[in-house]
Amino acid sequence: MPRLRFSTSTLAGGEIVPWLASSGELAYSPHSPPERDYYFQYSWVIPAIFRAGVNLRRHFWFGGPLKDSPEVRLLFTFWNNARRGEVETLYLSNGMAGVDEVRAPLAVYRHSEAGPLKRERLILIQHGSYLIAEVESQTYLDRGEAVLYRGVQAAEEFFLRRLTSANTRSRLMSVHARTLADSVASFNAVHCNVSRTETGCFNDRTFMLGDFCQKAGLQPKAPITSLLYSGYALEEWCAVRKFGPSYVKFRTPLSNLRITTFACNETEVKVIDPNKLDVIEAVGCKVREVCV
DSSP states (O other): OOOOSSOOBOEETTEEOSSSOSSSTTOOBTTBOOSSGGGGBHHHHOGGGBOTTOOTTSOOBTTBSOTTSHHHHHHHHHHHHHHTTOOEEEEEEOBEEOSSOEEOOEEEEEEEOOSSSOOEEEEEEETTEEEEEEGGGOTTGGGTEEEEEEEEETOSEEEEEEOOOHHHHHHHHHHHHHHHSBHHHHHHHHHTTOOOGGGTTBSOSOOTHHHHHHHTTOOOOTTHHHHHHOOEESSHHIIIIISOSEEEEEEEEGGGEEEOOGGGOSOEEEESOGGGOEEEEEESSEEEEEEO
C-alpha cells in the first residue's frame, strides 16, 4: 500500500476540526495561513479525492480545474488577505461525533470583493470544500443558523422525513461520524452522488455512503438514502429557477451542514440530522412530515 504523504485526519482529541487536517502541514487555517500556494493544489496534497484516470499532474486549485475561474481567483484573493491578517470571521466551530448526535465542523468568513461592485461574499470552509454565497442569502448567521432552500419542481407535497427510531438515528449518526474523521473521506462523501459535469474529476459517482450504511447495519435504501443524499441550496435562486417553481425554505444550525465544493456552482449543502430542519415557508406546495 502506498504511503500517504500528508496526514488528513481531522480529529483533535474529542473534536473534529474544519480544516484539511488537525495537525501537520495540511492543518492550515485563515488565521494561520500557509506560506505557499502549493497547499491549495489538491491533485498534489489530497489526490485521493480524484477519480481514476484523472491526470494528477494537472493543477486543480482548491479542486477547481481552471485557475482563472472567478471562484478560484476569489479564493486566492481571500487567502492573500488572510496572509496579511485581514480575516473577518462570522462563524467558527469544531465538530463532534457522539452516539446520538453529530455536529459538523464549519468556518464561515466575510469577503469583500474589489472592484466597482464591491460585493460582500460568504466563504464557507469544511475539510477542503469551499462554498461561496451572497451575504444577503444568510440572515441568521448571528444566531448560528443557516437558511436552506429545496426546490421540488411542480410537486404538490414535500416529504420531510424525521428520525423517530433511536436505533436508526444512532446508526445513521455513525455513518456521518465516519465521514468526518478524515478530510479525504469527508470530501469524497459529500461529492459521492453529485454527478455533474463540473465535478467529473472527483469521485462523484461512487455512492460510497451505501457501503457505510451496510457496515452500520442500515439497508442503503429509501428513505435512508434520501436522508443521506438529498441536497439543499444556500441561495433562493437555485431552488426557484433550477429546481422550482415550488420550493421549501428551512433554517437549521450551521453545525448541521455538510458542504459540497464551489465547483458545483449551486451553493449545495447536505444535512446531517433531518430533525434539525425547521420549515420557514412552503411556496407552491405543502410539507408532510414522515417518520423514519
